[in-house]
Amino acid sequence: MRTTIRRMGNSHGVLIPKPMLAEIGLAPGGAIDLRVRKGRIVIAPLADDARQRWAEDAASLEAAGEQAAVWRTPQPEKAVS
Numbered sequence: 001m002r003t004t005i006r007r008m009g010n011s012h013g014v015l016i017p018k019p020m021l022a023e024i025g026l027a028p029g030g031a032i033d034l035r036v037r038k039g040r041i042v043i044a045p046l047a048d049d050a051r052q053r054w055a056e057d058a059a060s061l062e063a064a065g066e067q068a069a070v071w072r073t074p075q076p077e078k079a080v081s
Contacts, residue, residue, distance in 0.1 A: 001020075025045050030045060032046060
């Protein structure tokens, strides 16, 4: 696809069509990794941190009727004498 670089304030940018974003799993506001490799600009989605949404997921499961705690907070071990 041929396009042009546009001035955006004090920076410059390129408009990325929605179908191209969808093809790599991105949406507006999505986090990306932007790099230059071998003279080319590479835009890639950032991988999600698996632990990032644990609290929200646990709350969703509880709201859906799950009774058992999904991720328990570790308790300190009792001292053995």
